[in-house]
Structure formats: structure tokens, C-alpha cells
Amino acid sequence: MKQKICLISFDNWHYDKYIIKLLQQKNIDAYHINLGGYKHANLASRIVNVFSKIFLGINLKTKKKQEHIISELQKNGQHDIILVINPDVIELKYHQQIKQYTKKYVAYLYDSLDRCPVDHLLNAGLFDQVFSFDEQDAKAHNFVKMNNYIYFDKQEIPTEKPKYKVTTISSFDKRFPIYNKIAYQLEQLKVPFHFIFVSRNIEYKKFKYNFKAETGAKTNGQLLFQSKKIRLKQLLKLYSEAEIILDIVQNNQTGLSFRVFEAMGMQKKLITDNKTVVNYPFYNPNNILIIDRENPVIATEFLTTDYEPVPEEIYNQYTLDNWVTTIFDLKK
Template identity: 45%
Template sequence: MKICVISFDFWNYDAHIVEELRRKGVDAHHINIGAYQHKDLSARVKNTISKIVLQRNLKNELRQEMILDTLKKLGPQDQILVINPELIDMEFHHQIKQCTKRYIAYLYDSLARCPAQHLFSEFDEIFTFDKKDALDHHFKLITNYNYLPEQKSPVQPKYDLVYLGSFDNRISLLSTISAQMEKLNLSYNFVVVGKKSWTKNISFQNQNTILYKRQRVKHEDIPDFYLQGNIVLDLVRDNQTGLSFRIFEAMALKKKIITNNPTIKDYDFYNPENVFILNEEASNIEKSFFDGSYQEIPAEIYEKYTLSSWVETIFSLDL
């Protein structure tokens, strides 16, 4: 079987899908449009002028041409999965679909954040991590996946709470939580990543409570970062009900979670001993939650959220 995954893999999560498929004996390939770079400085300048003068992003067009060129080299595919298909124009979807027997999509952003309704007709099947979108549009609901090996031996944490996320409007809530942690005399390490992080008020940076970085944390370093914390903080984006990758990283690392996503209660792995749900103001953090021990998730439930189970479901594999 030949399967191709197409995505803008900024955080390097999607590459795990292809690795897992290959472990299962599938001839799998990944077209990462996020890895496309301008050939030289002149191409970069040309694209900048085009965006300003013509409102046309040449780099996006070249990324999509790269998809077609790569598929031509790979040959016909049994299945092609596109992750967050709104990043590809309709005309290119038409051409990509001609290269496969089964054309499927996975949405790990909500439609409220990343509209893709105009593309629905292109796909044989659409999966989403967002419960509301699944109900409203009759998509197949599937969570993100646990791609990490299960942590076997405990690691002594340095902090009571850790957080890693992008620079966006969650920062105000993060600041509120840092104040709560200080009132409770608890330690924390919050890292916010993004090109606009330099705009953050310098007084926050001087407090050494929230670290703002332009360069993202390497994907392979994320587990070690979370292992530094007794508990992992999860803050969802606006208009999102799906479970972030933090939930599953914490699951593999056997870390408790504090989250502002109330839908986590709807999943069979939910245990109030492991998961604390914030109120809207994030004012209800309880010190007692930091004192309790992590409760093991039953093996049959844990297995449901592994990457192995995820690829078997998405690609209807019967191995």
C-alpha cells in the first residue's frame, strides 16, 4: 500500500504519522509544504514585492506546485491524507485528488479558526479533532495522537507547573495563572514562542516568570521540557474544543494536567485525580491538586490514543 501525507508540519508532529506507517510496512511519504524555502535572496525579494503590490504570495503557489511535482515522482497513491487542507487552493486539490484512490482530510484546527468549508466536496472522508465541528458537519471525530513512548521510570521535576505554547491571546490568561501560582508559593516555568514575542512588555521578561522566545523549542526537546514539571498546563485557543497534543504528551509522560478545556471530561481517560479544569477566570487553582499522585490510565484505554491506533483508524488499515 502507498500512502502520502501532505501538511504544513511546523511543529514536526506529522512526520510521526509517516514513521508509524513505515513501521507497519506501508510505503509512506510526507510532503511537508512548511519546509519549502526560497531558492535565493532574489526570490525572497520578489515574493515580498508581489505580496505588497499584487497581494499575491508566490511562495504559497510554489509550495503547492512542489506538491504536484513530488506526487508525479512518487506515482499513484492508494491514499492521500491532507492535514488542515485550507492551506491548499481548490485548483490544487483537484489535481492532487487525481493522484489517489482515497482522498481524506484531518482538521486539527476548528473551522471557526481555519475555515475550510469550501473544500468539503473534494474529500472522500473528513476527520476532525473538534467535537462541535464533528456534530455540525457530520465529520468523523478522532483526537490527536500519543506519539511518545510510554515513560517507564519517574523523573524528579524541577517545577510544580510547566507550559509551552505559541505567542497569541492566551498570554493574558497565562499571566493570571502565574499570579495564582505565586500566591500559592508554587514554582513554574512558562515558555511562549513566536516571532512577535519581542513586542511583549519588558517588565514581564524581567520577572523571569514567563520566558518569551523567537525560536521555537525543538520538537525532540519537548518531552524533556514537560518532564521538568510536576504538572503540565494546557490552554486552548479561542473557538477550540478539541484536545491539544499537550494532553497526549502528558499522558505518555504520566504527568497530571491543568487545562481550561472542559470537554476533556467527555473522554474515557478523564480522571479528576489527573486532570484539573480551570474556570473562565483561572482563579480556582487548588494547591491540593499539586500534592496528589498521578493515577495510571488503564492499558486498554491508553492504547486507544496511541499513534498506532490513530493511523489504523484514519487509513482503515487491517494489518
């Protein structure tokens, strides 16, 4: 009999569809309950939810999303494993119901507990196993340390130089002043760069930032801003147009973001402020430049050297196949 696995997540970026696809290729009965794809049934439902949030402080859509999980599990019966990614988006009472539908209940955290606390869930003894991408969280709470993964086939190093030297695609958030400062440095160095910032109400946020910023720190004129979300396929295309990917991590994050693995899979160099990257076997100072977020300095010599491929035996540790095999305890 096929093993039955369910993945529950709020998959805004659509990374998780690759997990399901690979499990199915391994002849596993796998499916995904994507809370990010849940929509109001109709306009009336949307209006009711707006009034509920304003006058009662209750988000009915959040409640319906969680009820949707239970409804889907009821249709599919018992499971061998249910994996929930970033379980903080689900209330304890719904987790307790979910657990009834599986032999093994597993959680994976690819946000730090500082950003997405789950103490109320851990204290309830819900999960049979908890994986975390954050080294400090794993040590502090006895989680299994597990990195994110390369979700696509390794890309060839292009024979021709891409049109940009450095690129980044980021939310417009507290990290923006660091990105902006780096943009001014690259401009002075006459290095072509392509920085895109995405957020709702982006023009208002940009105006608010510039209103408060000193003259020399206002948004660099070469930066691009948009409210429309960038899809994963488009993201990889944008990365392909540059030699180096820039990644500034969230405050108090020690885990490696997907940018690290996208850079490795695309065989591109990386600039990051995540100092823990030196502890990983793929770290190569020729490929990865670590900067100080308080005083970011882009070393010109790093911009001029070519990428050095990661040895295959090390690279394979960070593939989706290895991630899936480890998380679901599959036979190699």
C-alpha cells in the first residue's frame, strides 16, 4: 500500500509544490493543503469578513481556512505523515484535530521563533518531530536542524556575462536601508545592479521612507518598486540576469534563506550578512561575501572573480531530494 502524506502550509511563494511533485514521483500518495490559495466563496462572504474584522476583531477567513484543513483531512482519511510548515498560522485547537488524522505529525520551521513564535504549540506536545532551519532555535529547543533546499535542477554557468553584476528581489521592510546603502556603493563603483522591492502600498511606503530619510539616504534612483507579486518562475529568470545575488536576512535570523540555495543551484555568487554561512561545507570565500549589516562594504575584488563550482558530494546535501528523504524518513 502506498504511503500517504499530506503537507499543510501557507505557500505564498509556491516552493512547496515541488515537495509534493517529488513525493508523487517517488510513488507516494501525497497532496497539499495550501492555505495561501484559499479564497472567499463569494463577494458577500468577503464583505461579512470585513465587518467582522472591523467591529468584532475576528477574521472569519482565518477561521474558515482552518476549517478547510479539517474538511480536506476528513475526505482523505488517515495519513502516515502530516507535515505542517510554519505551524504558527494555525490555532492550537485545529492542530489537535489535525493530529487525529495521522500516525506521525511533523513541523518544519523556516522562520525563526523570534519572528514566528510557537511556544503555545510546543508546550502542548503536539509534534512527534520538529525541524528548524534556524541553528540557534534548534539548539535552544532540541529541534532537528534542517536547511531549506535547492528546488530546481542545477543550472549551467553561462558562457556570456549577464547584464547585471548584482541583483536582489526583496520585500520593502526594515532591511531596505541596508539594500539602499549598498545600491549607492555599487553606483559609485559603476557596477550594474538590479534591485526590486515588492510590497502592498509600495508608493506610500517609499514616500514615508523618503520623508524621514536624510538627503543622502533617500531611495537610490536606480531602485525599482512594485506592488505586484513576483512569481517563482519570474524570480529565477531575474536571478539569471545577474552574476551575484544579494541577500540581507531578517533580524535575529541564523538560518539560511532560500536565496543561499537559489544562488548555489544557479551557480552564482552570493553577498550576505548571515555570518553563520561560514559554518557550512559549501562555504567558499570566493563565492560568498559576508558583509556587516551595520556598515556594509562591497569588496571590489569579490566582484571580479569567477564562480567556483561546489563539489558534487557537498551540493547533493542541499537538494530537495535529500530534504524530502530526511523530513519524511524515506529509504535512500
